[in-house]
Every structure is written in C-alpha cells, then in structure tokens.
Amino acid sequence: MELYTNLRAGEKGAWLSIGTYLILSSIKLTIGYIGNSEALKADGLNNTTDIIASIAVLIGLRISQRPPDSNHLYGHLRAETVASLIASFIMMIVGLQVLISSIQNIWNPVREAPSLLTALVAVGSAVVMYGVYRYNLALSKKIQSSAVKAAAYDNRSDALVSIGTAIGIFGAILGFPIIDTITALVVGVIIIKTGIEIFWEAVQTLTDSFDIEEAETLSVLIKNVDGVIELVDFKGRTHGNVSFVDVTVTVNPHLDVRQSHEITEKIESTVKRFNQYCMVLVHIEPHESSTATEEDYHF
Incomplete structure (x- = not known):
C-alpha cells in the first residue's frame, strides 16, 4: 500500500x-x-x-x-x-x-x-x-x-x-x-x-480537529455527485497523514441496493481524486419528502 x-x-x-x-x-x-x-x-x-x-x-x-x-x-x-x-x-x-x-x-x-x-x-x-x-x-x-x-x-x-x-x-x-x-x-x-x-x-x-476549508470543499464535491439529493451529515478526523471522513447522504428512496451502492462508489472516487489519502465511509438514507413522487427523482 x-x-x-x-x-x-x-x-x-x-x-x-x-x-x-x-x-x-x-x-x-x-x-x-x-x-x-x-x-x-x-x-x-x-x-x-x-x-x-x-x-x-x-x-x-x-x-x-x-x-x-x-x-x-x-x-x-x-x-x-x-x-x-x-x-x-x-x-x-x-x-x-x-x-x-x-x-x-x-x-x-x-x-x-x-x-x-x-x-x-x-x-x-x-x-x-x-x-x-x-x-x-x-x-x-x-x-x-x-x-x-x-x-x-x-x-x-x-x-x-x-x-x-x-x-x-x-x-x-x-x-x-x-x-x-x-x-x-x-x-x-x-x-x-x-x-x-x-x-x-x-x-x-x-482531538479529532478537521480542516474547515477541506471539509467545505469535500461537502460541495459530495453534494454534486450524481444521485445525491442531500448531504445530511459530515464528520472528519485525521490519523497521521490519513483522513477519515464519515458522511450521510439521502438518495431516491425507490432505488435498489445496487443502485444505491453505485452512488457510494461515486462519492468515494470523487473524494479520492481530491485526496488520495482519504478513507470514506458513506451512509445512505432514503430522501423523505411529503410532496415528492417517484417521477420527481432522477438517477
């Protein structure tokens, strides 16, 4: 490695x-x-x-x-x-x-x-x-x-x-x-x-401090990943020269497991392009909206 x-x-x-x-x-x-x-x-x-x-x-x-x-x-x-x-x-x-x-x-x-x-x-x-x-x-x-x-x-x-x-x-x-x-x-x-x-x-x-500018940049990159509707939570910490990032995003609730997994892979590859020494853990949640229908979601 x-x-x-x-x-x-x-x-x-x-x-x-x-x-x-x-x-x-x-x-x-x-x-x-x-x-x-x-x-x-x-x-x-x-x-x-x-x-x-x-x-x-x-x-x-x-x-x-x-x-x-x-x-x-x-x-x-x-x-x-x-x-x-x-x-x-x-x-x-x-x-x-x-x-x-x-x-x-x-x-x-x-x-x-x-x-x-x-x-x-x-x-x-x-x-x-x-x-x-x-x-x-x-x-x-x-x-x-x-x-x-x-x-x-x-x-x-x-x-x-x-x-x-x-x-x-x-x-x-x-x-x-x-x-x-x-x-x-x-x-x-x-x-x-x-x-x-x-x-x-x-x-x-x-004490698990994380660079604010890096957090803001990563948040923007993750929000722009195709299939991500909302970035709900972002946490980051560093171990030596490696960064660990935990994110929670919402996606189309009508996607199957494979489609949701493809979004997590897109997020990981996007973050890796920004920082090759960054490990990403992505948690997927269904996007909840009282007015949205299946036709409102695009993937």
Whole structure:
C-alpha cells in the first residue's frame, strides 16, 4: 500500500537527522572544549537532545506502519502524531534552556574570548542543518507526514541556534559579548514558538480537529455527485497523514441496493481524486419528502 511505503520513506528523514546530530554534537563538544567556547558546547548539548527527538520520530513512524489489530481497528497511524507531540516538548525544553542560559550570561558574562575555529564550526553546522531541514521539509510535503515535518522544523531551529552561536562567538572575539546574549534570547524565543506550533497542530489532530476549508470543499464535491439529493451529515478526523471522513447522504428512496451502492462508489472516487489519502465511509438514507413522487427523482 502506498501509505505504508510513504511511512517507510519518512524513516530516511529521521535517520538523516539522527546521523547528522551524532556527528555535529561530537564535533561541537570537542571543538567547544578545545576552543574555549561555552556557546558552542551548549549548541552541542542541544544537538544531543535533538537525537532523542529524532529517535522519537523514528519510533513513531515505525509504529504507524503496523496494520490494524483488535485494539486498533483504524491502525496505528496516530503514533506519528504522538511522535510530533514528543518532539515539540523537547524543542520547547531546549528553547527554555537557551533562554535561561542567556539570562544567566547577563549576570555572569564570559570574559575569555573563544577561538575563531569555534565560530567556523558553528557556521558550518548551520549550513549543514539548513540542508537537512530543506530535505526533510520536502520529504514531509511529498509523503504528507506530520512527524517528518516536525523533524524538519526542529532542524531549522538548530540551524538558527548555530547561527546565533556563530554571531555570539564573533561578537565575543570582537569584544562585544552582549551580542551573544541578545542573539541567544532571540533564538530561544524562535525555538519555543516553533515547538508551540508543532504542539498545537499535534493536539488538534489528536482531538479529532478537521480542516474547515477541506471539509467545505469535500461537502460541495459530495453534494454534486450524481444521485445525491442531500448531504445530511459530515464528520472528519485525521490519523497521521490519513483522513477519515464519515458522511450521510439521502438518495431516491425507490432505488435498489445496487443502485444505491453505485452512488457510494461515486462519492468515494470523487473524494479520492481530491485526496488520495482519504478513507470514506458513506451512509445512505432514503430522501423523505411529503410532496415528492417517484417521477420527481432522477438517477
């Protein structure tokens, strides 16, 4: 099934993030200690926490691929959303750590200037993480994965952190350590904001929220299906990157079962053309009218 193929493809993004974070955190911590840069060491520790977030995304994608069972009749697709939720918590914690650290540096500024090598490492790290961000963002759009998108935003936040680290180090080298603190404050706010956005999106999905514009578009498409007289009810929810839609429509009460079933198939194919990852459950009811006769219905 294409859905599960996409989920497996999403694992590539998680593995890419994990591998990149392992390499960058090792380099940053080593060069940070050698080059006397607290900012670079903090950035390296930040990347070690990102490894945990990426592993959470990877686990979520793996669980999502499990087929439905007796306890999960709709499958395990929401594990991907739970992974996004975990990633958002980790991002917000890291953002708070950056804010707290920068505030502490206001009262205890670093007096010894770090080496130029630490700044170059930070710049190189920012470039690498931006490349990983672009790859994961494109992958998330291709496979419609909320977990991979959360990982991409985490990559972007790390690129911003590294840019802030580089600016701070250059400022310290030039004799203006306050630039480090100001940049760290801004970066911390950006990380927290991104984490909150991912958290809110995950919560909306887990509480069965459904995009209003998509619901309105689908309702119009269903109403225009040949044989549908009235759309009585519409419900939608999402599990990972799959949408589940339940609709109730009325049809000519004089149709037989086969004719009514043909209408349900038309509705399903219409919705699939709009969103190939949408599962539709159609309930057919006879259209009740006190004045209508059999000749009034057309099919």
